[in-house]
Amino acid sequence: MYRAILSLFLVIACQQVQAFGFPTHARVCANAYELLTPVARQSVDRLVTLSSEKSFAQLCGWPDQIRRNDDFRHTGRWHYINVPRTADQVTEAHCPEDGCVLSALSDMQARLSSAPQVDWQALAFVGHLVADIHQPLHVSYADDRGGNDTRVRYQGDRTNLHALWDRDVPMATADIRETMAPAGSDTLTALDWANESLQKTQQIYQYYRRGQTITDDQMKNEGRWMQARIEQATTRLADVLNRIFAD
Numbered sequence: 001m002y003r004a005i006l007s008l009f010l011v012i013a014c015q016q017v018q019a020f021g022f023p024t025h026a027r028v029c030a031n032a033y034e035l036l037t038p039v040a041r042q043s044v045d046r047l048v049t050l051s052s053e054k055s056f057a058q059l060c061g062w063p064d065q066i067r068r069n070d071d072f073r074h075t076g077r078w079h080y081i082n083v084p085r086t087a088d089q090v091t092e093a094h095c096p097e098d099g100c101v102l103s104a105l106s107d108m109q110a111r112l113s114s115a116p117q118v119d120w121q122a123l124a125f126v127g128h129l130v131a132d133i134h135q136p137l138h139v140s141y142a143d144d145r146g147g148n149d150t151r152v153r154y155q156g157d158r159t160n161l162h163a164l165w166d167r168d169v170p171m172a173t174a175d176i177r178e179t180m181a182p183a184g185s186d187t188l189t190a191l192d193w194a195n196e197s198l199q200k201t202q203q204i205y206q207y208y209r210r211g212q213t214i215t216d217d218q219m220k221n222e223g224r225w226m227q228a229r230i231e232q233a234t235t236r237l238a239d240v241l242n243r244i245f246a247d
Contacts (some may be wrong), residue, residue, distance in 0.1 A: 013110040020134075020138070021131050021145065022061045022177050023190050024131065024166075024170040025060045025061050025131050026057040026058065026061060026233070027061035027155070027170075027230065027234075028060065028108050028130070029056050029127045029237070030055070030056070030057035031234045032056075032167045032235070032238040032241065033057070035109070035178075035182065035235060035242075036241055036242060037160040037242050038169070038209075040242045040244075040245035040246070042118075043116055044056050047123045048120065050118065050120045051121075051124070053210045058241055059124045059130050061128070062124045063075065063078075063129070064079075064128070067079070074098065075125075077102035077104075078099050078100065079102060079129070080101055080146055081194060082094070082140060083139070090139060090191065092191065100192070101139075102189055102190055102194060105126065105129040105130065105133065105190050108122045108125040108126045109240065116245055118243060119166065122243075126240065127237060130190075130193075131230075131233050131237070133190060133193050133194055133197060134196075134197060135165055135166065136197045136200035136201040136204060137161060137165045137166070137201060137204070138197065139198045144161075145162070146161075146162050147161030147162035147165065147204075148161075148162045150210050151210055151211060152212050153209070153212070153213045154213070161204065164214065165204075165226075168226070169226045170230065172220060172223030173230065174226065175176060178227070178231060182235070186232070186236055188236075200229075211236040
């Protein structure tokens, strides 16, 4: 399924770099959809019909499409959380008053639970933000804008750490077989997910340097980690939605 989704959205991904590239958001949501209960799937389908998108996979890219619109510009901070370089873990205190991925995900889950029949925007944000919080550079440091200011090279092209992990590392998972666990097998919270990402971010900054050329072997190793991470996001998203739509 992922290869078909990847082919469908590859052109879009090449045209613009989005938070955790559009194909990866589509992949997480399409595969999570397959793990939903019949009741939850019916509810998701109903909400998708209220939007301008044709599928849940496409709907999960919507928060990136509208983040620069005047009415949604305030949502830009919802896609990430930054901590000091000295922080050993993420806490809710690291979330500023105008929001972060932790507070936004909590708020959108509450909104969706309150209006499961009509709030398609909350569904879009839940699907999108669960994936974002699993991308390590979305739980990172403000001094280089989550890796956007750390320039590296990959396959002869200039890029940055954030874009590398949004786009190139997920692309390196295309040939890795997916082995998703059933939904409901994970009891960790969104704060736990953020701390998992921070642990990886700390490793990234330990081994990667400004101007470094990323080798294919490094990309393969990171791709294996990212594959497992995407599978975690997928099963956790399905669990969240199954619980919201259980009533």
